[in-house]
Amino acid sequence: AWKKFSAKEFSSKEDFEAEVVRHIETTLARSLFNCDEAAAYGGTSLAFRDRLVIEWNKTQQNQTFADPKRVYYLSLEFLMGRALDNAMLNVGMKDVAKDGLSDLGFRMEDIIGQERDAALGNGGLGRLAACFLDSLATLNYPAWGYALRYRYGIFKQEIVDGYQVEIPDYWLDFNPWEFPRHDVTVDIQFYGGVRKYMDESGKQISVWENGEIVTAVAYDAPVPGYGTKTTNNLRLWSSKASHGEFDFTKFNSGEYEASVADQQRAETISAVLYPNDNLERGKELRLKQQYFWCAASLFDIVRRFKKSKKAWSEFPNQVAIQLNDTHPTLAIPELLRILIDLEGLNWDDAWDIVQKTFGYTNHTVLPEALEKWSVPLIQHLLPRHLQIIYDINLQFLQYVERSFPKDRDMLGRVSIIEESQPKMVRMAYLAVIGSHKVNGVAELHSDLIKTTIFKDFVKIYGPDKFTNVTNGITPRRWLHQANPRLSELIASKLGGYDFLKDLTLLHKLENFVDDKDFRKEFQEIKYANKVRLAKYIKEAQGIPVNPSGLFDIQVKRMHEYKRQQLNIFGVIHRYLELKDMSPEDRKKMQPRVSIFGGKAAPGYWMAKTVIHLINQVSKIVNADKDIGDLLKVVFLEDYNVSKAEIIVPASDISEHISTAGTEASGTSNMKFVLNGGLIIGTCDGANIEITREVGDDNIFLFGNLAEDVEDLRHGHFYGGFEIDPQLKRVFETVRNGTFGDAGQFSALVNSIVEHGDYYLVSDDFKSYIDTQKLINEAYKQQDEWLTKTITAVARMGFFSSDRCIEEYANEIWNCEPLPPPEKN
Numbered sequence: 031a032w033k034k035f036s037a038k039e040f041s042s043k044e045d046f047e048a049e050v051v052r053h054i055e056t057t058l059a060r061s062l063f064n065c066d067e068a069a070a071y072g073g074t075s076l077a078f079r080d081r082l083v084i085e086w087n088k089t090q091q092n093q094t095f096a097d098p099k100r101v102y103y104l105s106l107e108f109l110m111g112r113a114l115d116n117a118m119l120n121v122g123m124k125d126v127a128k129d130g131l132s133d134l135g136f137r138m139e140d141i142i143g144q145e146r147d148a149a150l151g152n153g154g155l156g157r158l159a160a161c162f163l164d165s166l167a168t169l170n171y172p173a174w175g176y177a178l179r180y181r182y183g184i185f186k187q188e189i190v191d192g193y194q195v196e197i198p199d200y201w202l203d204f205n206p207w208e209f210p211r212h213d214v215t216v217d218i219q220f221y222g223g224v225r226k227y228m229d230e231s232g233k234q235i236s237v238w239e240n241g242e243i244v245t246a247v248a249y250d251a252p253v254p255g256y257g258t259k260t261t262n263n264l265r266l267w268s269s270k271a272s273h274g275e276f277d278f279t280k281f282n283s284g285e286y287e288a289s290v291a292d293q294q295r296a297e298t299i300s301a302v303l304y305p306n307d308n309l310e311r312g313k314e315l316r317l318k319q320q321y322f323w324c325a326a327s328l329f330d331i332v333r334r335f336k337k338s339k340k341a342w343s344e345f346p347n348q349v350a351i352q353l354n355d356t357h358p359t360l361a362i363p364e365l366l367r368i369l370i371d372l373e374g375l376n377w378d379d380a381w382d383i384v385q386k387t388f389g390y391t392n393h394t395v396l397p398e399a400l401e402k403w404s405v406p407l408i409q410h411l412l413p414r415h416l417q418i419i420y421d422i423n424l425q426f427l428q429y430v431e432r433s434f435p436k437d438r439d440m441l442g443r444v445s446i447i448e449e450s451q452p453k454m455v456r457m458a459y460l461a462v463i464g465s466h467k468v469n470g471v472a473e474l475h476s477d478l479i480k481t482t483i484f485k486d487f488v489k490i491y492g493p494d495k496f497t498n499v500t501n502g503i504t505p506r507r508w509l510h511q512a513n514p515r516l517s518e519l520i521a522s523k524l525g526g527y528d529f530l531k532d533l534t535l536l537h538k539l540e541n542f543v544d545d546k547d548f549r550k551e552f553q554e555i556k557y558a559n560k561v562r563l564a565k566y567i568k569e570a571q572g573i574p575v576n577p578s579g580l581f582d583i584q585v586k587r588m589h590e591y592k593r594q595q596l597n598i599f600g601v602i603h604r605y606l607e608l609k610d611m612s613p614e615d616r617k618k619m620q621p622r623v624s625i626f627g628g629k630a631a632p633g634y635w636m637a638k639t640v641i642h643l644i645n646q647v648s649k650i651v652n653a654d655k656d657i658g659d660l661l662k663v664v665f666l667e668d669y670n671v672s673k674a675e676i677i678v679p680a681s682d683i684s685e686h687i688s689t690a691g692t693e694a695s696g697t698s699n700m701k702f703v704l705n706g707g708l709i710i711g712t713c714d715g716a717n718i719e720i721t722r723e724v725g726d727d728n729i730f731l732f733g734n735l736a737e738d739v740e741d742l743r744h745g746h747f748y749g750g751f752e753i754d755p756q757l758k759r760v761f762e763t764v765r766n767g768t769f770g771d772a773g774q775f776s777a778l779v780n781s782i783v784e785h786g787d788y789y790l791v792s793d794d795f796k797s798y799i800d801t802q803k804l805i806n807e808a809y810k811q812q813d814e815w816l817t818k819t820i821t822a823v824a825r826m827g828f829f830s831s832d833r834c835i836e837e838y839a840n841e842i843w844n845c846e847p848l849p850p851p852e853k854n
């Protein structure tokens with residue numbers, strides 16, 4: 031009989047050490063004589079992985095047996111970051127491992143630091159997907175994530191002479207967290223043509239044939255929940271050449287090189303994550319990625335459903351598929367194709383199933399981020415899908431025509447097909463039409479989509495099809511892992527770690543705002559986190575910063591709408607002001623450290639110009655002896671998830687200053703406040719709900735409102751506009767070469783003074799710098815400041831991604847948790 035592997039926790043540190051050593055010597059085939067940190071990381075990961083895998087298998091077995099409704103989260107991006115620390119938190123026994131590693135001569139932080147980030151995403155949308163997986167597992171929802179196994183994640187950013195340089199992120203050298211499933215494959219077709227014929231009963235049949243086949247191979251990664259044994263699955267598809275007859279002919283007839291070239295072409299599909307964030311480029315390879323991933327995932331989902339032998343009408347009771355933005359919208363015509371062409375359902379039944387199955391989350395109203403694919407491209411790559419899209423559109427427009435016979439322009443406005451040259455498929459419209467619910471990601475954003483991009487669809491379907499689910503973040507990673515000391519302090523006051531599962535319990539911290547010891551420790555922890563970041567800045571960037579200064583942080587993707595340019599203009603203004611002062615007056619000023627970080631899309635010239643300007647300002651200001659610690663400017667290279675875990679807990683003020691109405695939600699705003707930092711922000715995205723929760727005394731809002739943006743933009747073109755004299759002075763300084771490169775920086779200034787200032791930098795500048803002054807004064811009142819930060823932390827419970835997932839489950843997916851059996 032087989033002896034079952036026991037998944038029990040390590041019985042002792044000796045037990046743990048023995049496992050680490052065994053893995054190093056056997057699994058990794060390395061000698062203990064040259065066991066370095068990399069090997070220790072490998073051994074530790076494999077030791078914890080063993081525990082995870084057992085629960086993972088059991089969870090999957092349990093789900094197969096119970097066969098509940100499952101959630102499938104389709105996202106082209108999952109910004110997972112590191113896995114080891116999270117695995118240790120969820121398996122338990124991190125303390126034992128720490129002692130064990132110490133016996134072996136290693137420090138836990140160093141070992142954790144060996145792991146490379148799984149950086150399969152750009153920014154907010156990808157990190158949200160990762161937080162959702164954490165919450166889904168923690169809440170015991172039977173849920174799978176589906177994505178692509180990119181060989182290269184988001185590029186690594188280096189700053190060379192002040193400019194961004196992109197380095198490929200080859201992250202797969204050693205990845206103990208993934209399991210290749212060479213037996214789980216799906217053949218995916220591209221190109222070819224459609225043959226139609228009547229069958230015996232006179233029914234029209236469509237066959238998509240003679241295309242090129244690429245094989246999808248599954249790679250699985252375990253996703254453990256916190257405080258539960260539930261361990262869900264993230265399935266990533268990798269592309270490889272199919273071994274059909276075609277290739278063998280080539281191979282046998284001596285065209286060996288051609289056959290290898292085919293193979294490389296196939297592998298290209300999953301080779302690289304597109305590094306654009308909120309900027310659509312319409313590349314054929316990107317469309318191939320989207321279809322490849324959607325088709326493989328749907329085949330997998332349908333295959334799983336068919337095992338249960340239920341009627342097709344049961345499909346929406348067994349399957350909920352959430353579309354993370356429009357990137358997976360091809361799943362809609364693909365499911366129709368499966369149901370109609372392959373399974374023989376009629377249109378109406380198939381359409382009913384499709385609509386009930388899909389939900390669509392919108393993450394942006396920026397026109398340049400809305401996906402459109404050219405009709406000729408889809409015709410070429412996916413001929414059958416184009417027909418299906420036209421059929422959907424026909425049915426839809428007929429319905430609209432019946433409902434609104436008098437609105438003659440309506441049909442053109444809502445058509446899935448844009449009548450441009452060439453014609454374009456509007457993916458967001460297809461997603462709205464093919465889903466039963468559409469949601470935005472914060473209240474303002476969800477209101478905006480109903481009054482702007484989807485206005486007509488609200489008339490057509492009624493308002494109930496549209497809903498809001500305000501984003502959230504996982505407190506496991508963004509409080510406990512990133513800020514262990516704060517987590518421990520909170521646990522000591524609240525009587526345990528229950529708040530990590532129910533973040534609303536934080537409200538009890540308000541009882542301790544006046545508790546002297548608590549306040550002291552809270553403040554000490556913030557200071558220690560700032561010391562840690564200061565140390566990192568010194569090591570990474572070579573800039574010495576004083577941890578007692580006010581740490582002002584803006585870390586996020588570089589984008590004009592996020593307005594890092596407003597921030598750096600504000601920094602320049604401060605610099606000029608300090609220079610004007612007498613040394614005595616300077617002494618009264620609050621020292622500040624302005625920290626920036628973020629990647630620009632490689633082709634986004636203006637965003638790269640802002641990076642360059644920040645670095646140039648940093649060079650001049652940091653070297654200025656008059657200024658000293660009063661102002662330091664830092665651009666932190668290669669901002670990513672694991673760096674965020676160091677940066678977020680160290681902030682006093684973070685900046686969330688997008689033009690009102692442009693940032694759908696923002697999620698780092700939540701992370702910063704949860705870690706005892708205040709924010710300066712516009713009335714945009716989730717800033718508004720954060721204000722509602724923490725109270726307007728505990729946040730610094732400034733700037734114009736979303737409702738006024740349109741008129742202001744219009745005014746820039748027709749009324750001309752006044753530029754605040756202080757901003758004018760900043761512009762002159764930038765133009766006259768004080769920070770070098772007058773030519774490049776003039777273009778940035780001109781985007782404001784000559785080209786309409788689309789992002790309203792000039793309109794918000796005055797209110798921005800005035801608010802920064804308020805912040806300086808407020809920060810000097812350390813006691814009041816501390817009260818504000820503690821109060822804000824206590825009121826952040828709403829922003830857990832657990833709350834968010836419960837809302838999706840109840841309002842959109844209609845599914846229930848499946849807790850693991852008591853005994854197993």
Ligand code: 26Y
Nearest residue numbers: 154155307308309310393471693694695696
């Ligand atoms: C079309 C393609 C180029 C594209 C690729 C990535 C378009 C958009 C994106 C990414 C968008 C994104 O990250 N959006 C962010 O989603 C977060 C989670 O909802 C929001 O908090 C944030 O405001 C929004 O910008």
